[in-house]
Amino acid sequence: MTANDNAPLTTTSDHLLPFIESLPDAVVIVDQNHKIMLANALAGRMFGFAVDDLKGSDLSTIIPMPLRNAHRKHVNGYFEKPVLRPMGEEKRFSGVRSNGQEVPVDIMINIIVLDGAKVAMALVRDVTYQRELEARLTLESLTDEMTGFYNRKHFKTQLNAQLSGYVRWGLPTSVIMFDFDHFKKINDQYGHAAGDLVLTTIAKMVRQELRPLDVGCRIGGEEFAIILPNANLEDAETLAERIRKLIEQKEFKLDEVSFRATATMGVATFLPTDTSYDSLMRRADNVLYVGKAAGRNRTVTQNALQSTDFTG
Numbered sequence: 001m002t003a004n005d006n007a008p009l010t011t012t013s014d015h016l017l018p019f020i021e022s023l024p025d026a027v028v029i030v031d032q033n034h035k036i037m038l039a040n041a042l043a044g045r046m047f048g049f050a051v052d053d054l055k056g057s058d059l060s061t062i063i064p065m066p067l068r069n070a071h072r073k074h075v076n077g078y079f080e081k082p083v084l085r086p087m088g089e090e091k092r093f094s095g096v097r098s099n100g101q102e103v104p105v106d107i108m109i110n111i112i113v114l115d116g117a118k119v120a121m122a123l124v125r126d127v128t129y130q131r132e133l134e135a136r137l138t139l140e141s142l143t144d145e146m147t148g149f150y151n152r153k154h155f156k157t158q159l160n161a162q163l164s165g166y167v168r169w170g171l172p173t174s175v176i177m178f179d180f181d182h183f184k185k186i187n188d189q190y191g192h193a194a195g196d197l198v199l200t201t202i203a204k205m206v207r208q209e210l211r212p213l214d215v216g217c218r219i220g221g222e223e224f225a226i227i228l229p230n231a232n233l234e235d236a237e238t239l240a241e242r243i244r245k246l247i248e249q250k251e252f253k254l255d256e257v258s259f260r261a262t263a264t265m266g267v268a269t270f271l272p273t274d275t276s277y278d279s280l281m282r283r284a285d286n287v288l289y290v291g292k293a294a295g296r297n298r299t300v301t302q303n304a305l306q307s308t309d310f311t312g
């Protein structure tokens with residue numbers, strides 16, 4: 001629906017002001033020169049200005065600096081072709097407070113005729129809480145609560161994204177998969193809390209070994225996987241060995257009891273024959289079990305697989 005479908009609301013400032021003051025949203029009314037004609041008290045509070053200071057100032061006062069030019073064009077375009085934009089649409093907007101702090105907002109704009117002039121009336125809603133909640137829920141849905149590592153779902157998404165980079169630009173990506181050895185025995189002998197301590201401690205230690213682009217994931221109970229963008233098989237093997245030794249050397253203490261843990265590492269990298277991230281996952285998994293069968297506490301790379309087994 002366009003605002004031209006119906007005659008725009010025609011009113012005066014005196015009539016409109018009590019109405020916009022009663023609304024639960026901030027209201028900012030701008031003329032075709034981007035000047036703020038009218039604003040309600042909520043707009044003043046939202047942007048950290050006295051309402052009288054907002055009135056008469058350029059709209060850019062409440063628009064973040066990097067967006068000002070684009071926003072100006074957007075407003076001009078809006079006056080030429082006013083399409084009613086309801087709140088909650090895909091696009092994400094922010095305003096800026098007088099202290100420079102950005103505030104995520106949702107906006108609904110419509111054209112009205114105010115005191116005889118065509119103006120744009122924007123209802124502006126502070127959506128900081130919703131955006132933070134959204135970000136937290138997204139992160140929670142991708143993270144393992146116990147270790148803070150990403151979960152299996154995120155591992156797959158990220159590995160798939162890395163496969164695109166490999167196919168398009170030949171950027172190598174490798175994966176280290178590791179699984180604690182005889183973990184059941186640790187639980188049985190020292191209690192479940194001891195097993196948990198191993199998982200959380202090692203996750204913290206591994207995190208310190210990772211570069212910012214690396215993606216540490218917990219893909220099963222005592223199984224972890226690390227995606228290493230821009231790392232070839234040799235780089236990944238070196239890191240896997242470093243992590244394996246860190247685990248081996250770590251002494252865990254719980255209720256005055258000391259114990260140790262080891263893990264077996266499987267390392268794989270993308271190959272030109274890979275058409276899905278599954279192939280790499282399977283190779284890493286296969287060599288991990290080659291390592292388990294060979295006696296555990298070791299690192300095995302996909303080079304250990306026969307070439308005919310490469311597709312896993």
Ligand SMILES: Nc1nc2c(ncn2[C@@H]2O[C@H](COP(=O)(O)OP(=O)(O)OP(=O)(O)O)[C@@H](O)[C@H]2O)c(=O)[nH]1
Pocket residue numbers: 179180181182183184185187191192193194195196199220221222292296
């Ligand atoms: N404490 C604790 N234990 C877990 C957790 N998730 C999985 N486990 C345990 O990990 C053990 C995994 O056992 P298995 O799959 O038999 O493997 P394993 O004993 O490590 O033996 P190998 O992998 O063959 O060396 C099970 O006893 C699970 O209960 C967890 O979050 N905390």
